[in-house]
Amino acid sequence: MSNLADIILNETRQIIENKAEVCPEITVESEFLVDLPMDSLDLATLIVTLELTTGIDPFRDGFKTFHSIAELIALYEGAAV
Amino acid sequence: MFVIDELFSLIEPDLQCSGIDFTPSSSCEGRAFIELSGTDNTSNSPLVSKMIQAMLDAQQADIPVIFNRTNQDIDGSNLPTGFAIGLLTSGTTGQPKLVFHRLSKLMPKNANNPEKVASRWLLCYHPMSFAGLQVILQAIVSKDTLIADVDANLQCKAELAIKHNVNAISATPSMMRALLMSWHTKSPPLAVITLGGEIADQHTLDTIKLQCPKAKVRHIYATTEAGVIFSVKDGLAGFPRTWLKQEFNGLQLTATHTLQLNRLNESIDTGDCITLSGDRVLFTGREDSLVNVGGVKVNLETLEQKIIALVGITDARVYAKANPITGALICVELCADDQQIAKEALKELAEQLEPAARPRIITFSEQISLSATGKKQRLIQ
Numbered sequence: 001m002s003n004l005a006d007i008i009l010n011e012t013r014q015i016i017e018n019k020a021e022v023c024p025e026i027t028v029e030s031e032f033l034v035d036l037p038m039d040s041l042d043l044a045t046l047i048v049t050l051e052l053t054t055g056i057d058p059f060r061d062g063f064k065t066f067h068s069i070a071e072l073i074a075l076y077e078g079a080a081v
Numbered sequence: 082m083f084v085i086d087e088l089f090s091l092i093e094p095d096l097q098c099s100g101i102d103f104t105p106s107s108s109c110e111g112r113a114f115i116e117l118s119g120t121d122n123t124s125n126s127p128l129v130s131k132m133i134q135a136m137l138d139a140q141q142a143d144i145p146v147i148f149n150r151t152n153q154d155i156d157g158s159n160l161p162t163g164f165a166i167g168l169l170t171s172g173t174t175g176q177p178k179l180v181f182h183r184l185s186k187l188m189p190k191n192a193n194n195p196e197k198v199a200s201r202w203l204l205c206y207h208p209m210s211f212a213g214l215q216v217i218l219q220a221i222v223s224k225d226t227l228i229a230d231v232d233a234n235l236q237c238k239a240e241l242a243i244k245h246n247v248n249a250i251s252a253t254p255s256m257m258r259a260l261l262m263s264w265h266t267k268s269p270p271l272a273v274i275t276l277g278g279e280i281a282d283q284h285t286l287d288t289i290k291l292q293c294p295k296a297k298v299r300h301i302y303a304t305t306e307a308g309v310i311f312s313v314k315d316g317l318a319g320f321p322r323t324w325l326k327q328e329f330n331g332l333q334l335t336a337t338h339t340l341q342l343n344r345l346n347e348s349i350d351t352g353d354c355i356t357l358s359g360d361r362v363l364f365t366g367r368e369d370s371l372v373n374v375g376g377v378k379v380n381l382e383t384l385e386q387k388i389i390a391l392v393g394i395t396d397a398r399v400y401a402k403a404n405p406i407t408g409a410l411i412c413v414e415l416c417a418d419d420q421q422i423a424k425e426a427l428k429e430l431a432e433q434l435e436p437a438a439r440p441r442i443i444t445f446s447e448q449i450s451l452s453a454t455g456k457k458q459r460l461i462q
Binding site for chain 1: 374402407412436437441
């Protein structure tokens with residue numbers, strides 16, 4: 001698994017645990033708003049945290065849809081090239 | 082007209098001028114204006130000395146002088162006639178603009194007060210900002226001593242204040258909090274503290290009183306359009322409610338959700354949000370500090386005041402970071418002696434806030450990042 005994927009999985013887990021929620025098993029197929037106890041503010045936190053830690057902002061030119069962890073990883077890997 | 086009295090002294094790095102001989106030079110004859118760049122500070126020719134010399138030269142030649150703080154391209158085609166001082170605006174709401182001021186508008190009103198004691202001023206602001214230039218002129222007119230080190234950060238300025246026994250200071254509340262943190266073991270003998278440019282909250286005023294008990298503290302309310310409106314000297318945040326019926330500089334104050342300044346046919350909306358609390362009118366933040374977090378409006382400054390008042394937190398900067406999901410996200414930069422205590426206190430506060438207002442990104446720093454004008458940056462793209 002790529003370094004970026006590791007970071008995304010770790011930060012997602014961190015955000016869920018900070019809410020004092022029990023973190024379910026996260027896989028790349030997990031969908032943020034369906035399978036994980038996350039809301040839109042948590043997603044925004046994840047995006048901002050990722051920008052701060054990786055320096056990558058795949059949304060610079062506007063919003064792009066994503067639902068699952070795998071889709072988000074693809075966006076970051078695409079923007080990092 | 083201003084002249085430099087021999088009692089005025091200026092202390093800059095590698096330069097100590099007492100009884101300065103600033104003689105106007107005639108080298109400016111035939112020139113349309115004088116321009117000095119804010120990045121032109123060198124140890125053998127420090128900036129404040131050069132600014133004073135430039136003002137004297139421009140006054141002598143009766144031409145404008147431009148203090149170009151951020152070294153921008155200047156359009157020389159639309160200059161005022163005669164002596165005027167050009168300064169760049171802070172640029173908080175866009176690109177900095179060049180605005181010319183007549184000397185009479187900049188000159189302090191309270192000079193030559195016979196009861197005044199000799200002051201040693203620390204220059205906290207950039208000398209090419211409106212507030213910075215006022216401190217320079219105040220020191221010149223009152224024949225005081227001015228200690229300036231343009232490139233020093235606030236921690237170094239705090240040390241300079243102790244080294245030179247500074248007893249007068251003009252700063253934003255954010256600058257003042259940073260200085261107080263540096264002075265936790267020893268403070269300079271401050272007698273006069275003037276706050277301006279941001280909200281002076283009760284917590285900051287109380288901390289100043291505790292750490293500098295002998296200082297006379299006042300906080301000034303001024304706007305870009307109308308200049309200084311009033312100054313508050315009772316050590317309490319905001320201003321007395323009875324002032325809403327009074328006139329200041331020909332302006333009648335009225336309260337809606339923001340403070341309004343009215344004269345005959347004109348009403349200026351200051352954009353400063355206020356709330357009435359007992360016999361006080363309190364400032365709660367700029368109207369443009371209101372950000373939209375996923376459809377919920379959050380006032381960054383109101384939230385920041387709550388955070389600064391928490392136990393263990395010495396200063397904070399609440400800002401909004403843009404993101405594609407909720408538009409803005411609330412973030413906070415904190416100064417604290419014990420990060421664990423600060424985190425706990427913030428967590429407790431966050432539980433009482435609506436989810437959109439909870440700071441999501443929390444960072445710690447030794448000193449809050451401030452803009453060139455000593456204010457906190459609020460919106461990050």
